[in-house]
Amino acid sequence: MVFKRLTQALTTAGNTVLYGSDQAEKIRQLEAMGFHADRARHALNACENNVERAAELLLLGGDGTADMPIDVDDLPSAPSTRVRNIGNSNEGQHVAAHNDEQMRLAIEASLATNQAEESRNICQAETASMNSVAKKPAPRSAPVKINRTIATQKTTIKPAPRSAAAINAGKAAAARTYQLTPSKKTLDHTHPNVKLPEKLSNKSKEEQIMRCANRLKPHVMAVDTLIRVLISVRNSPENIKFRTIDRTNANYVEHVRDKPGAEDLLLAMNYRRIKNELRLERHLVDPTLLYLGISALEQMRSSEEYLEAKKWRAFHAEMKRVSRGNGSHDMQNGMTEVETEIRLGFLQKCPKEPPEGRGAIMNVYLGDEKEKIEGGHASRRFDGDDTLQDVLNWLGGCYGVELIEKLHSREWCLCDLNRYPISPLDVEKHCSKTIQYLGLFPSGKLGVRLSEDEWKEGGSVNIHGSARGLGAVSRSMLH
Numbered sequence: 001m002v003f004k005r006l007t008q009a010l011t012t013a014g015n016t017v018l019y020g021s022d023q024a025e026k027i028r029q030l031e032a033m034g035f036h037a038d039r040a041r042h043a044l045n046a047c048e049n050n051v052e053r054a055a056e057l058l059l060l061g062g063d064g065t066a067d068m069p070i071d072v073d074d075l076p077s078a079p080s081t082r083v084r085n086i087g088n089s090n091e092g093q094h095v096a097a098h099n100d101e102q103m104r105l106a107i108e109a110s111l112a113t114n115q116a117e118e119s120r121n122i123c124q125a126e127t128a129s130m131n132s133v134a135k136k137p138a139p140r141s142a143p144v145k146i147n148r149t150i151a152t153q154k155t156t157i158k159p160a161p162r163s164a165a166a167i168n169a170g171k172a173a174a175a176r177t178y179q180l181t182p183s184k185k186t187l188d189h190t191h192p193n194v195k196l197p198e199k200l201s202n203k204s205k206e207e208q209i210m211r212c213a214n215r216l217k218p219h220v221m222a223v224d225t226l227i228r229v230l231i232s233v234r235n236s237p238e239n240i241k242f243r244t245i246d247r248t249n250a251n252y253v254e255h256v257r258d259k260p261g262a263e264d265l266l267l268a269m270n271y272r273r274i275k276n277e278l279r280l281e282r283h284l285v286d287p288t289l290l291y292l293g294i295s296a297l298e299q300m301r302s303s304e305e306y307l308e309a310k311k312w313r314a315f316h317a318e319m320k321r322v323s324r325g326n327g328s329h330d331m332q333n334g335m336t337e338v339e340t341e342i343r344l345g346f347l348q349k350c351p352k353e354p355p356e357g358r359g360a361i362m363n364v365y366l367g368d369e370k371e372k373i374e375g376g377h378a379s380r381r382f383d384g385d386d387t388l389q390d391v392l393n394w395l396g397g398c399y400g401v402e403l404i405e406k407l408h409s410r411e412w413c414l415c416d417l418n419r420y421p422i423s424p425l426d427v428e429k430h431c432s433k434t435i436q437y438l439g440l441f442p443s444g445k446l447g448v449r450l451s452e453d454e455w456k457e458g459g460s461v462n463i464h465g466s467a468r469g470l471g472a473v474s475r476s477m478l479h
Contacts, residue, residue: 026051030058200264205289208268213296215261217305220313222259225252227297230269233280234290243285245271245278269293315412315450319367322399323375339400346396346404351386359383360442362435364395365417369447382444384436391435391446392427403448410456417445424455439472 023044029051030040035058043054187194200208216222232242245266247257256262263278270284300306325335335343353359359381366376378398382390396404406412413424416439425438425446435441 023049026054030054033058205268206292209265209289209293209296212261212265212268213293213300216259216265216297217300217303218309219255219259219262220306220309221255222262223297223300223306225256226262226265227294230290230294230297233285234287234294237282237285240282243280243282247273247276247278265293312450316367316371316373319371319376319448320373322403323366323373325375325400342401343397346393346401349390349393350397351383351390354381354383356381359386360435360440360444362391362440362444362446364391365445365447366399367448369417382435382441384441385434387432387434388425388427388438389431391440391444392431407448410451410458413449413451413455415447415449416440417447418443422447422449424449424451437472441472 023041026044026049027037027040030043031037033055035043039058040054043057044051047053047057187196200211203211213223216226229242229245232239236242245252247253266278267273269280269289270286271278271280272284325339360383361379362382363377363379367373378395380394392404392407403412407414407427414427415422415424419439430438435444440446
């Protein structure tokens, strides 16, 4: 420590002798700031003995001696050497030029650093602004001005204007970020008056069973099949055969699987889907649920929808039975000689079928066309002046006397399917009318349907709607 102070004193004294009292005082000022005497001298030479500029140059590291070690061992050993070096004018010019170049590089490096820092600040400000906009709209603040003073020059840098595309991209990014936050708005916030119904699976077992049974009312076979299954499980809970349902079984697929509420009711009874089966494990058999399910389905059997569907199912069974004799005129298909003679008698009363290219084709369907009853469709050509009685005789020859008798008794009815709404034809009143008069020409489409109670009692039908067919009379003249 003593040696260091002695060295500094000798150096100061040497500087006073070599450079004069004025420059020596300035070197001492720079030394007091913490700079080495040789670096201070070079900085003063580069800045024309201006202490402030020399201090800034030393702070920027541009005095040309940044790589010079500052250890005391590297100090000059004799003042005479410094005299000779300073006395050389060429060396002084070289040092001045070198110092100017170092100052220019230092200024450029400082500008680059300031610009990078400014870019980071702008990005952080934009991110904070987008987050604040996503939470709550706020007035746009004034642009931030960043001032930097370099080499006694004041420079003001303003953020570059953003394009509309950049603004929209920022808003989209903020919206996506906002949607991912846990506090995003739900339907309850955006539509407070809209109330979604509770899931059926979240309701009680009792309510699930009652709701599913209520949906099954119009499906007769589904109700009857499920009642049989549940009664078998209740009577023999140990028998796994009754507790397993094959979902690929043809009868199950046709009558139960796709009916609304059928499988949901079984799941409410603790059945579980296992591959292609519905299985009720022994430990999940609940006598209370079985009793409730059977009672609910039994109650559906007394509903109007079930009774109406039951009646139509019986009618379609009758249509299937009647359709089996379509086109059969021999004893091999179950017809007796009496039945054969009756059908031949009906066909003999029919006019001869017009050749191809004349007349119009008459189509008749037994039951609902969607049922596609085997043998339940018959067709042939008729002339426009053929009567409805000719059509009835043809149907008697195809399906027998039972069909004609039930049409006359109004238990069944013959409907014009080309009219809307579909309405029955009074075969007693219009049997002598031509098919053109009735609107069945040049395209006739009839269906045998189950009569409504009002029609059975001899009442009229709704006469609204337009007449169809070439030369057909108005509907009001038919009823």
